[in-house]
Amino acid sequence: MSEEExxxxxxxxxxxxxxxxxDNVCTAYTLVATIQxxxxxxxxxFTICPPEQVTSTTIGLLESAxxxxxxRIARQLLQDE
Structure with missing residues (x-):
């Protein structure tokens, strides 16, 4: 597939x-950005995900992230104490 395609x-x-x-393949993604x-x-x-991706997958990715x-923030706060 060419770059144009x-x-x-x-x-x-x-x-x-x-x-x-x-050996890893991207099977689902959600891109999130803040726009000002x-x-x-x-x-x-601003969010975007593959058009064929079901809503439950997108919500699951957002909740997991x-x-x-x-x-990560909690661990950093505990480490700083």
């Missing part, structure tokens, strides 16, 4: 897989 989804999967061991309007200073979330980040 690759979809945005294909490029995101390639980016994710390029950060992992060669520089005129109004309003912030909102949230729990992992909370655990």
């Amino acid at each position: 690759q979809t945005f989804d294909d490029r995101l999967k390639y980016l994710i897989e390029s950060q992992c061991d060669v 309007n520089f005129v109004t200073a309003e912030e909102k979330f 949230s729990a992992a980040e909370k655990l």
Whole structure:
């Protein structure tokens, strides 16, 4: 598949897989970013996931990432005490 034929989804999967061991394959993802309007200073979330991905998978990924980040922060706070 040429670069022109690759979809945005294909490029995101390639980016994710390029950060992992060669024997890993991206089966699901959710990309989350914060977007700020520089005129109004309003912030909102931008999210994207593969079009064929079911909602329960997306929600599960978001909940897992949230729990992992909370655990990381808690460990850091305990370590700092």
